[in-house]
Amino acid sequence: MIKAARRALPSLGMVPFLGYLTVFLFIPTVIVVVGAFQDDGRPTLDNVRALGSGPVLHALRQSLVVSASTAVIGAVVGGLLAYAVVTCKPDGAVRRAVTSACGVLAQFGGVMLAFAFIATLGFSGAVTTLVKDSVGVNLYGSGWLFDVPGIILVYSYFQIPLMVIVFLPALDGIKVQWREAAENLGASTWQYWRQVAGPLLLPAFLGSTLLLFANAFASYATAAALVSQGNPILPLFIRSALTSEILLGRANLGYALALEMIVVVAIVMTGYALLVRRTSRWLR
Amino acid sequence: MTLPRQRRARRQRAFRIVTFVVLGAFFLIPLVSMVDFSTRGTAGSGRTGEAWGALLHDPELTAAIITSLELAALTVIGMVLLLVPTMVWVRLRVQWAARMVEFLCLLPLTIPALVIVVGIAPVYAWVTYFLGGSALTLTFAYVVLVLPYAFRSLDAGLSAIDLTTLSEAARSLGAGWFTVIARVVVPNIVSALLSAAFISVALVLGEFTFASLLHYDNLQVVIAFFGKSNAKVSVSASLAALIFGFVLLLLLSLLGRGRKGRRTTAIEPLAVTTPAGKEVKG
Numbered sequence: 001m002i003k004a005a006r007r008a009l010p011s012l013g014m015v016p017f018l019g020y021l022t023v024f025l026f027i028p029t030v031i032v033v034v035g036a037f038q039d040d041g042r043p044t045l046d047n048v049r050a051l052g053s054g055p056v057l058h059a060l061r062q063s064l065v066v067s068a069s070t071a072v073i074g075a076v077v078g079g080l081l082a083y084a085v086v087t088c089k090p091d092g093a094v095r096r097a098v099t100s101a102c103g104v105l106a107q108f109g110g111v112m113l114a115f116a117f118i119a120t121l122g123f124s125g126a127v128t129t130l131v132k133d134s135v136g137v138n139l140y141g142s143g144w145l146f147d148v149p150g151i152i153l154v155y156s157y158f159q160i161p162l163m164v165i166v167f168l169p170a171l172d173g174i175k176v177q178w179r180e181a182a183e184n185l186g187a188s189t190w191q192y193w194r195q196v197a198g199p200l201l202l203p204a205f206l207g208s209t210l211l212l213f214a215n216a217f218a219s220y221a222t223a224a225a226l227v228s229q230g231n232p233i234l235p236l237f238i239r240s241a242l243t244s245e246i247l248l249g250r251a252n253l254g255y256a257l258a259l260e261m262i263v264v265v266a267i268v269m270t271g272y273a274l275l276v277r278r279t280s281r282w283l284r
Numbered sequence: 285m286t287l288p289r290q291r292r293a294r295r296q297r298a299f300r301i302v303t304f305v306v307l308g309a310f311f312l313i314p315l316v317s318m319v320d321f322s323t324r325g326t327a328g329s330g331r332t333g334e335a336w337g338a339l340l341h342d343p344e345l346t347a348a349i350i351t352s353l354e355l356a357a358l359t360v361i362g363m364v365l366l367l368v369p370t371m372v373w374v375r376l377r378v379q380w381a382a383r384m385v386e387f388l389c390l391l392p393l394t395i396p397a398l399v400i401v402v403g404i405a406p407v408y409a410w411v412t413y414f415l416g417g418s419a420l421t422l423t424f425a426y427v428v429l430v431l432p433y434a435f436r437s438l439d440a441g442l443s444a445i446d447l448t449t450l451s452e453a454a455r456s457l458g459a460g461w462f463t464v465i466a467r468v469v470v471p472n473i474v475s476a477l478l479s480a481a482f483i484s485v486a487l488v489l490g491e492f493t494f495a496s497l498l499h500y501d502n503l504q505v506v507i508a509f510f511g512k513s514n515a516k517v518s519v520s521a522s523l524a525a526l527i528f529g530f531v532l533l534l535l536l537s538l539l540g541r542g543r544k545g546r547r548t549t550a551i552e553p554l555a556v557t558t559p560a561g562k563e564v565k566g
Contacts, residue, residue, distance in 0.1 A: 010373070010377035010378050011378055011381070013369070013370070013373040013377065013378065014370065014373070014374070014378060014381060014385075016366065016369075016370070017366060017367075017370040017385070018388075020366055020427070021388055021428070023407060023424075024404065024407065024424055024425060024427070024428045025388075025391065025392065025395070025400065025428050027403070027407055028399075028400050028402075028403030028404040028407060029395060029399070029400070029403055030403070031403040031404075031406055031407075032399055032402055032403040035403075077307070080303055081303055081307055084299060084300045084303040084304060087296045087297075087299075087300055088300065094304075098304075100534060100537045101311075103533065103537055104529075104530050104533045104534060104537075105311060107486065107487075107490075107529075107533060108490075108526065108529070108530075109490070110490050110491075110492045110504060111490075111492050111504045111507050111508045111522065112490065112504070112507070112522035112523075112525055112526050114508075115318070115507065115511065115515070115518050115519050115522040116314040116315065116317070116318050116519075116522065116523075116526075117314055118511070118515065118518075118519070119314070119317045119318045119320070119321035119322070119515075119519045120313060120314045120317035120318075120321075122515070124321075125317060125321065126316070126317035126320040126321055127313065127317060157310075157311070157314070160307070161311075189292075217396075218396035218397070218398065220396075220397065220398045220492075220493045221490075221491075221492035221493050221496075221504070224492070224493075224496065224508075225492070225508045225511065228512070235398050238398055238402060239497065242401075242402065242405075242497055243497075254402050255402060255403075257402075258398070258399045258402040258403065261396055261398065261399055262395065262396070262399055265394065265395075265396055266394070269394050
């Protein structure tokens with residue numbers, strides 16, 4: 001009995017850590033999940049049912065469009081950039097500079113990024129002014145920068161570098177010998193990519209794309225700073241649910257919206273984890 | 285046989301140059317535009333440093349800058365106090381919990397910050413009740429936010445030293461656990477601690493989601509607020525915060541490279557970001 005107690009004693013050292021996470025991570029998550037199914041303390045499905053209403057569905061659809069398109073743009077462009085990096089000298093200055101820059105830019109988001117693009121393509125942005133003065137075209141248009149197209153453009157700014165960072169290890173894992181072997185057997189460049197490198201890289205590529213999708217789906221600050229009115233995407237819908245207390249006649253709608261977000265991100269991240277496991281079989 | 289290879293090398297070089305130039309332009313133009321925009325004269329001509337002067341003179345802005353810097357410092361302290369003893373303890377005495385602690389530390393990457401904000405509001409009602417309504421109480425949430433990044437740096441640092449031998453040596457010479465952690469382990473993982481601190485500072489200075497939705501004024505909230513009245517000040521403040529963050533993160537990647545035997549740097553991102561935010565992203 002005493003022996004067992006003594007063996008359990010070191011576990012007590014975990015109490016502060018677990019306690020902290022309980023208060024500031026688990027309880028908030030539980031509050032969201034439980035709150036989604038409650039109203040005035042009574043259990044109800046009305047909040048979840050409200051997710052099926054027109055405005056919420058519209059925001060969800062736009063969110064999926066934004067996430068999918070920035071994930072694809074980021075994956076394709078970032079993939080090309082990663083390939084360009086791989087063809088550099090392995091320890092060369094160019095490669096080091098590009099990977100460092102990508103590491104920094106992938107973390108760059110939020111309000112500052114929104115203002116970077118307002119300064120560029122906003123009503124009196126530098127590029128808008130330049131193009132108007134020289135070519136006479138009004139790039140600002142009717143304010144597309146502050147709606148879904150603008151969000152897609154701005155998100156690409158951190159999605160592309162993120163892709164470089166997550167996809168580079170997979171590209172690095174492709175060995176020169178494989179290409180030489182394929183060539184010795186008479187393969188053309190197309191055949192090599194189609195039948196050797198492509199199938200090997202595909203899981204990593206799709207996995208990275210999913211990661212970018214989740215990253216865009218969960219982003220809030222950039223969109224919030226860019227779009228001050230209306231709720232074009234789900235995170236901004238959550239903002240109005242939080243700030244206006246009662247939305248669509250439901251006080252607890254915010255919890256249901258947040259739950260919806262958890263579910264989408266969880267599905268995407270599960271797919272990501274499965275693909276990563278597949279990639280790690282041949283990588284390293 | 286060498287001919288196709290040379291042709292390919294030439295093709296790759298052309299591809300590389302085009303890619304770097306086009307994407308370089310995409311990434312540089314917004315930054316250059318920020319410089320142009322924030323120094324533009326009022327009448328549409330000439331240059332002025334007014335918007336940059338506001339960083340030092342505008343009371344609201346300076347207060348927000350100070351709040352954010354204080355938050356960054358407190359978050360680093362909180363992160364170190366919470367994480368270092370726990371991680372050392374796990375490695376020495378409760379190995380069975382190692383996977384669990386890793387999982388828990390990386391969890392905030394999968395739960396979007398926005399979701400945590402929605403659920404944490406009731407918790408913050410209690411925090412305000414006990415500690416008052418200062419913006420510095422955001423520290424509690426920020427420690428959770430930086431957990432995954434700090435964990436990665438510290439984990440790499442702790443893996444690089446022989447923790448068991450060090451602590452047994454210290455213990456056999458009569459050191460208590462506090463001495464082991466503070467005077468033996470910590471001096472051995474200084475570079476890991478620094479990189480954990482840098483990334484935490486960078487994240488906290490860029491944080492907007494928690495502060496704005498819990499109604500506290502930090503740097504980013506005030507920047508966003510200025511956007512409605514004086515966009516130039518917003519842009520100059522954004523650029524200043526950005527450059528500061530860039531410098532921190534670049535220093536970080538240099539630190540990461542200095543560490544022996546690890547190919548990846550500490551800013552190896554996410555199994556997400558956030559940059560929302562990562563974030564420096566939300």
